[in-house]
Amino acid sequence: MAEAELLRGQLLYEFRTMQAMVEIYCKAHHPLKPSKGVCQQCSEFLSYANTRLDRCPYGQEKPTCNKCPVHCYKPHMKQKAREIMMFAGPRMLLPHPIMAIKHLLAERKPAPGLPPEKVSNRHLRKAEQG
Numbered sequence: 001m002a003e004a005e006l007l008r009g010q011l012l013y014e015f016r017t018m019q020a021m022v023e024i025y026c027k028a029h030h031p032l033k034p035s036k037g038v039c040q041q042c043s044e045f046l047s048y049a050n051t052r053l054d055r056c057p058y059g060q061e062k063p064t065c066n067k068c069p070v071h072c073y074k075p076h077m078k079q080k081a082r083e084i085m086m087f088a089g090p091r092m093l094l095p096h097p098i099m100a101i102k103h104l105l106a107e108r109k110p111a112p113g114l115p116p117e118k119v120s121n122r123h124l125r126k127a128e129q130g
């Protein structure tokens with residue numbers, strides 16, 4: 001996915017984790033998808049999640065979305081994210097043990113305060129480009 005190239009560091013890692021979870025979810029729920037990758041609907045969800053990560057006002061210090069006081073996802077996308085996490089979270093340990101453990105640890109961190117200004121990945125990219 002080309003958009004993933006815009007992300008880096010923790011945000012890119014989080015996107016890869018989300019991608020792994022969506023693949024597990026899609027394989028079980030949308031078996032008529034093309035043989036490689038995920039179905040159109042899940043691909044659109046990933047693209048949306050990628051944009052949210054790029055624009056996340058916490059930047060690299062992003063908390064887990066579950067505990068975020070901003071809640072930038074649209075309600076139906078938030079619902080889809082919740083479904084995916086609930087289904088794929090417990091199934092991550094065998095295929096992706098390190099991602100699964102990091103995800104669990106992130107979920108245990110306390111909720112943050114409001115975000116600082118202009119630290120999103122998008123802001124930093126713009127600043128780098130001058």
Ligand code: SF4
Nearest residue numbers: 056065068070071072
């Ligand atoms: S829900 Fe919060 S932590 Fe998650 S991407 Fe949106 S602003 Fe960032």
Ligand SMILES: [Zn+2]
Nearest residue numbers: 026030039042
């Ligand atoms: Zn799917």
